[in-house]
Amino acid sequence: TISASSCGSSGINAEYGVSFTFGTNEVSKFLKRNNLSLIVRAHQVVEDGYQFFCKRKMVTLFSAPNYCGEFDNAAATLTVSKDLVCSFHIYKPKPVAIVPPSDGKKKK
Numbered sequence: 585t586i587s588a589s590s591c592g593s594s595g596i597n598a599e600y601g602v603s604f605t606f607g608t609n610e611v612s613k614f615l616k617r618n619n620l621s622l623i624v625r626a627h628q629v630v631e632d633g634y635q636f637f638c639k640r641k642m643v644t645l646f647s648a649p650n651y652c653g654e655f656d657n658a659a660a661t662l663t664v665s666k667d668l669v670c671s672f673h674i675y676k677p678k679p680v681a682i683v684p685p686s687d688g689k690k691k692k
Contacts, residue, residue, distance in 0.1 A: 607638070608638040608639060608641070611623060611637075611638040611641050611642050612638075612641065615641060621641075622640075622641060622642065622643065622670070623641065623642040623643070624642075624643055624645060624662060625642065625643070625644050625645070626644065626645045626646065626647070627646075628644050628646065629646055629651050629655055629657055630644050630645075630646050630657065631656075631657050631658065632657075632658050632660070632674070633645070633646055633647075633649070633657070633658040633659045633660025633672070633674050633675065634646070634660040634662070634672050634674075643662070643670075645660050645661070645662055646659060646660065647659045647660065647661060647675075649675050649676065649677040649678065650677045650678055655677075656677050657677060658674050658675060658676050658677055659674070659675040659677075660672045660673060660674050660675065661673045661675075
């Protein structure tokens with residue numbers, strides 16, 4: 585797993601222990617080396633369905649609104665035109681029903 589949460593320094597992600605964080609310098613080097621202008625990645629919950637990192641050189645997409653019923657996140661898909669113009673379609677989360685706590689008494 586790769587995390588783009590900070591885009592500051594690079595190294596082993598101590599929070600998870602199984603991932604690697606990378607910074608803007610590494611993203612820029614990768615893009616230049618591969619003649620690219622944008623990295624699109626997925627599988628990290630982001631609140632608005634997509635989020636840019638590293639001076640808009642990388643974007644994270646997440647396509648599951650209300651992830652696992654535990655998050656109030658939107659989802660997004662990305663469309664790239666023939667002219668390489670990117671546009672996002674946002675899928676808003678459904679409102680979560682708030683159930684008042686039960687007092688333990690059965691209603692008649």
